Amino acid sequence: MSVPLEHDYIGLSDASRSSESSNISSDQNEPNNVFNLKATELSLGLPGFSKNVGATTKNFMLGAKRGFADVSGKWVLKGGSEAQLGVNGGFEKSQTLTPDVKPVEDKKKGSGNENGSAQPSAKAQVVGWPPIRSFRKNTMAANSSKNADVTEGSLAAGGCLFVKVSMDGAPYLRKIDLKTNHNYAELSKALEKMFSCFTLGNGVKGREGLSESNLKDLLHGSECVLTYEDKDGDWMLVGDVPWEMFIDSCKRLRIMKGSEAIGLAPRSTEKCKNKI
Amino acid sequence: MDPNPKRPKTVDRVDSVEVVNSSESTQLLCSIDPNRKRAKTVDRVDSAESTQFPDEVLERVLSLIDSHKDRSSVSLVCKDWYNAERWSRRHVFIGNCYSVSPEIVAARFPRIRSVTIKGKPRFSDFNLVPEDWGADIYPWLSVFALAYPFLEELRLKRMAVSDESLEFLATKFCNFKALSLLSCDGFSTDGLKAIATHCKNLTELDIQENGIDDLGGHWLSCFPETLTSLEVLNFASLNSEVSFDALEKLVSRCKSLKVLKVNRNISLDQLQKLLSHCPQLMELGTGAFTQELISGPVTEFKNMFSNCRNLITLSGLWDATPLYLPVIYPACARLTFLNLSYATLRSDELANLLSHCKSLRRLWLLDTVGDKGLEAVGSCCPFLEELRVFPAHPFDQQIFLGVTESGFVSVSRGCPRLRYVLYFCRQMTNAAVAAIAKNCPDFTHFRLCIMNPGQPDYLTKEPMDEAFGSIVKTCTKLQRLAISGLLTDRTFEYIGKYSKNLETLSVAFAGSSDLGMEYVLQGCPKLRKLEIRDCPFGNAALLSGLTKYESMRSLWMSACNVSMNACRALAKEKPRLNVEVIRDEDGADDSQAHKVYVYRTVAGPRRDAPPFVLTL
Numbered sequence: 001m002s003v004p005l006e007h008d009y010i011g012l013s014d015a016s017r018s019s020e021s022s023n024i025s026s027d028q029n030e031p032n033n034v035f036n037l038k039a040t041e042l043s044l045g046l047p048g049f050s051k052n053v054g055a056t057t058k059n060f061m062l063g064a065k066r067g068f069a070d071v072s073g074k075w076v077l078k079g080g081s082e083a084q085l086g087v088n089g090g091f092e093k094s095q096t097l098t099p100d101v102k103p104v105e106d107k108k109k110g111s112g113n114e115n116g117s118a119q120p121s122a123k124a125q126v127v128g129w130p131p132i133r134s135f136r137k138n139t140m141a142a143n144s145s146k147n148a149d150v151t152e153g154s155l156a157a158g159g160c161l162f163v164k165v166s167m168d169g170a171p172y173l174r175k176i177d178l179k180t181n182h183n184y185a186e187l188s189k190a191l192e193k194m195f196s197c198f199t200l201g202n203g204v205k206g207r208e209g210l211s212e213s214n215l216k217d218l219l220h221g222s223e224c225v226l227t228y229e230d231k232d233g234d235w236m237l238v239g240d241v242p243w244e245m246f247i248d249s250c251k252r253l254r255i256m257k258g259s260e261a262i263g264l265a266p267r268s269t270e271k272c273k274n275k276i
Numbered sequence: 277m278d279p280n281p282k283r284p285k286t287v288d289r290v291d292s293v294e295v296v297n298s299s300e301s302t303q304l305l306c307s308i309d310p311n312r313k314r315a316k317t318v319d320r321v322d323s324a325e326s327t328q329f330p331d332e333v334l335e336r337v338l339s340l341i342d343s344h345k346d347r348s349s350v351s352l353v354c355k356d357w358y359n360a361e362r363w364s365r366r367h368v369f370i371g372n373c374y375s376v377s378p379e380i381v382a383a384r385f386p387r388i389r390s391v392t393i394k395g396k397p398r399f400s401d402f403n404l405v406p407e408d409w410g411a412d413i414y415p416w417l418s419v420f421a422l423a424y425p426f427l428e429e430l431r432l433k434r435m436a437v438s439d440e441s442l443e444f445l446a447t448k449f450c451n452f453k454a455l456s457l458l459s460c461d462g463f464s465t466d467g468l469k470a471i472a473t474h475c476k477n478l479t480e481l482d483i484q485e486n487g488i489d490d491l492g493g494h495w496l497s498c499f500p501e502t503l504t505s506l507e508v509l510n511f512a513s514l515n516s517e518v519s520f521d522a523l524e525k526l527v528s529r530c531k532s533l534k535v536l537k538v539n540r541n542i543s544l545d546q547l548q549k550l551l552s553h554c555p556q557l558m559e560l561g562t563g564a565f566t567q568e569l570i571s572g573p574v575t576e577f578k579n580m581f582s583n584c585r586n587l588i589t590l591s592g593l594w595d596a597t598p599l600y601l602p603v604i605y606p607a608c609a610r611l612t613f614l615n616l617s618y619a620t621l622r623s624d625e626l627a628n629l630l631s632h633c634k635s636l637r638r639l640w641l642l643d644t645v646g647d648k649g650l651e652a653v654g655s656c657c658p659f660l661e662e663l664r665v666f667p668a669h670p671f672d673q674q675i676f677l678g679v680t681e682s683g684f685v686s687v688s689r690g691c692p693r694l695r696y697v698l699y700f701c702r703q704m705t706n707a708a709v710a711a712i713a714k715n716c717p718d719f720t721h722f723r724l725c726i727m728n729p730g731q732p733d734y735l736t737k738e739p740m741d742e743a744f745g746s747i748v749k750t751c752t753k754l755q756r757l758a759i760s761g762l763l764t765d766r767t768f769e770y771i772g773k774y775s776k777n778l779e780t781l782s783v784a785f786a787g788s789s790d791l792g793m794e795y796v797l798q799g800c801p802k803l804r805k806l807e808i809r810d811c812p813f814g815n816a817a818l819l820s821g822l823t824k825y826e827s828m829r830s831l832w833m834s835a836c837n838v839s840m841n842a843c844r845a846l847a848k849e850k851p852r853l854n855v856e857v858i859r860d861e862d863g864a865d866d867s868q869a870h871k872v873y874v875y876r877t878v879a880g881p882r883r884d885a886p887p888f889v890l891t892l
Contacts, residue, residue, distance in 0.1 A: 126729060127402070127403060127404065128399065128402030128403045128404045128809075129402070129727075129729060129784065130667065130670045130700060130725055130727045131399075131401070131402045131725065131782075131784075132402070132666070132667070132670050132700075133401045133402075133459065133485055134401075134403075134485075134487065135485040135486075135513050136485075136617075136666065137670070139618060140667075140668055140669065140670065
């Protein structure tokens with residue numbers, strides 16, 4: 001049985017994830033079935049949305065933050081003010097709500113979510129479960145990225161993590177050390193530097209003229225999509241999961257451009273701004 | 277100020293002496309010392325009536341009693357004993373900081389030198405309690421500054437400790453010696469600076485797994501060169517680098533150092549230097565156990581370890597590799613506690629190591645050792661009493677490694693003396709747990725965490741009820757139980773019926789109806805702490821414990837099915853309980869109580885509750 005734990009998720013996979021969760025919880029007690037039906041209702045909303053739009057973003061940020069926070073070890077429960085954690089970046093996408101969570105709130109089983117109204121997401125990300133103290137959680141997260149170094153066969157000493165980066169249309173690939181970057185912003189910058197010679201001049205004046213958001217616009221705007229291949233061989237969108245988790249599972253990077261990229265990029269540039 | 281406030285002579289002292297002479301009391305005094313013959317005490321009563329048990333003698337006798345449970349019993353005997361006990365008590369243990377107020381403590385116990393306080397509910401360790409919930413140590417310190425200016429020891433668990441509090445502690449208590457902070461939060465390394473700087477007689481600084489704001493390692497350099505009294509130094513969970521020079525000097529001049537646990541930044545070379553200064557160590561926590569090249573020969577390092585003849589506890593061993601692990605082999609035979617829970621060892625590496633550790637009583641591991649590693653545990657450590665297996669990748673469902681039921685069974689076969697187990701796994705069966713219970717009937721603490729909530733027996737697909745049933749039926753000494761997996765009310769029926777000694781029960785994602793919780797509340801005569809999350813227990817369940825909660829320390833229920841009205845009803849019926857509801861962030865549904873914390877108290881409702889905590 002698959003573990004109903006995800007640090008983070010995007011709207012696209014919502015439906016599949018919800019049905020996964022409902023399968024899991026149908027093994028559990030009855031009260032779950034009620035909210036699982038709700039959870040499996042398809043919508044463009046993201047798990048964790050509640051009735052109140054205002055609460056939605058908060059809940060969602062809670063949900064998003066949880067994954068990130070698990071790795072970063074910092075748990076902040078105040079919803080609104082912590083926007084800078086920014087993992088919510090991808091969520092501006094859609095404000096459609098999954099119908100509700102209200103009746104679900106009465107059946108708390110299996111939610112594990114301290115924010116009662118975010119029940120459907122709870123299957124995916126259970127707060128405080130398994131019960132492990134923050135110090136150990138953080139240490140393990142750091143360890144697992146270290147182990148990734150070794151398993152990837154890259155240089156173990158000094159902690160490098162070189163992965164291949166390909167860009168559509170470029171004549172050759174590059175390699176980038178994920179370890180020298182500490183967050184997505186730095187990665188974007190590094191990639192931009194690497195591939196600047198290949199980028200078209202659209203709106204790109206020159207290095208000096210580029211601000212951070214422009215860099216990201218370039219890479220994450222409608223022109224380009226940054227993807228990575230994870231341990232399972234799946235191509236994933238960069239930016240969804242906490243940084244530590246990303247470098248743990250990333251095996252190579254690919255900057256998609258041109259026709260393939262159209263329609264795939266997250267519409268909102270805020271996502272990039274908010275990414276840590 | 278007088279460090280030993282004299283006990284005022286009681287007016288009715290002569291009378292009270294006679295009261296003490298009554299045969300009842302003398303018999304009770306006998307019961308404390310089973311060796312005293314009855315006949316003798318009768319003689320004593322008959323003779324010298326005027327000198328029977330003057331207060332000082334009684335106090336002297338009672339001062340030998342350490343256990344706070346025994347002391348509680350003693351204080352209930354009669355008024356005189358109550359007084360003698362309160363004057364002779366040096367250490368007070370407060371299991372729930374809100375169950376009593378600092379003023380009440382200070383009024384009752386005038387001569388306290390050592391305090392232990394626990395604050396937040398345990399689930400706060402797993403982020404279920406919002407920040408700023410409370411449990412601030414400061415109000416306690418300000419009362420203690422007046423009542424116990426000669427306070428020597430402070431041990432805190434899950435308390436909110438600010439830098440200001442630490443500074444207050446360091447400056448207002450001239451004789452302060454020992455500070456232990458476990459799972460606390462709210463302070464930074466600046467607070468540690470204050471402690472290091474001002475506590476001239478410091479013997480213990482034990483900082484473990486706190487939510488600390490690590491601003492750098494300069495605090496360690498704040499220990500004055502005149503400080504030589506340190507016996508315990510534990511900064512393993514701090515991330516910043518300290519000055520090795522300052523540390524080396526500190527270790528060299530503190531000849532009584534018994535416990536040294538350094539952080540990851542201390543290299544093997546540095547560790548070797550440290551050990552050369554303190555071969556008398558009893559407990560060592562190493563830094564990173566990996567290095568490109570250590571500067572001297574490995575044999576020299578090995579000798580260092582064999583020189584540590586008193587070493588019985590070893591921890592740290594971060595990133596330990598087979599290359600350097602052998603240096604500890606010379607010390608292994610004497611080890612009774614080995615904490616490998618930060619060393620990602622494989623089964624063969626562990627097996628090699630354990631073959632040297634015949635005396636182990638306590639072992640903490642990461643599940644990277646796998647079932648094979650646990651087989652090695654079973655075959656190498658026959659005296660093992662405690663085993664904790666932590667998950668290396670608790671949140672990663674892609675990984676199918678870790679340990680399973682078979683590893684646990686292997687250990688139970690080889691280690692019949694197991695008393696304490698904490699086991700994280702991804703699969704378990706009823707049959708395996710039944711076998712484990714049969715092999716190890718002496719369990720006092722059984723904490724099994726099947727990491728997927730609500731997962732059944734993976735072979736039979738049945739609930740895990742029979743597993744825990746077999747534990748509670750066979751292990752009659754069980755004091756603490758944490759359950760997991762797919763569980764129906766039947767589990768609770770078993771628990772309520774069979775666990776006569778159970779004191780702490782942790783429940784998550786379990787149960788089918790109110791009955792579950794009711795079984796537990798109606799059974800389990802010694803239950804003190806009950807913590808429940810994500811279970812379908814509702815108002816009937818909550819209220820079924822009406823008569824029980826006052827005999828317990830606390831109850832926690834979150835993400836269950838309890839309404840505010842039921843909580844209010846409970847609060848109304850039981851004024852000596854504090855019934856607190858932690859409000860949900862978005863306040864979506866005000867009629868449901870998402871997080872309920874109920875505890876007995878003599879201090880009345882909290883006066884420092886933040887806005888999201890409603891006291892009913």
